[in-house]
Amino acid sequence: MPALNAFQVYKLLPQTNCGRCGLANCMAFAVELLSGKKKVENCLPLIEESKYASKLKQLQEIFTTTDEVQETGLVYHEDKCTGCGACVTVCPVDVNASQLIAGGKGCEVEGVVFRVEDGKTKIVDLKKCRRMGSQKTCRVCEIYCGTGAIEIRAVGG
Numbered sequence: 001m002p003a004l005n006a007f008q009v010y011k012l013l014p015q016t017n018c019g020r021c022g023l024a025n026c027m028a029f030a031v032e033l034l035s036g037k038k039k040v041e042n043c044l045p046l047i048e049e050s051k052y053a054s055k056l057k058q059l060q061e062i063f064t065t066t067d068e069v070q071e072t073g074l075v076y077h078e079d080k081c082t083g084c085g086a087c088v089t090v091c092p093v094d095v096n097a098s099q100l101i102a103g104g105k106g107c108e109v110e111g112v113v114f115r116v117e118d119g120k121t122k123i124v125d126l127k128k129c130r131r132m133g134s135q136k137t138c139r140v141c142e143i144y145c146g147t148g149a150i151e152i153r154a155v156g157g
Helices: 006-011 026-035 044-048 050-063 066-072 086-090 092-097 099-103 140-144
Strands: 074-076 114-117 120-123 150-152
Touching (some): 006 026, 044 050, 074 120, 086 092
Antiparallel strands (some): 074 150, 114 120
């Protein structure tokens, strides 16, 4: 998913300006959501009213891995992914989980970062990524991704 701006996030909010999140309006909430100061669940109308279920789901998908992305710097753009599986086969964590992965097989094993499902790469467990914690040097998935679907950003940026 390409980087979002506050207006794009605002369009997914109820736009009621109810203030129940503690902010003056939904645009302020969108800015706080993007900065990580608020969570999707802080918007009570999204949670409580079924008419916003689709918007809630979209926002949860966008912001589910925000904390891990901020920790690792790994950003995945699913719209650019062709499902080639290069990231799966070159990821040192994945290969350590099963040596069959390096040969393009065995992707159903546990303990992997990436897996190809339904023709697209899915991030299975970003907490397993070598970029979690203090080591931030691994960039293998980004280097071998031929479509630019995987991008490593400066942590905190």
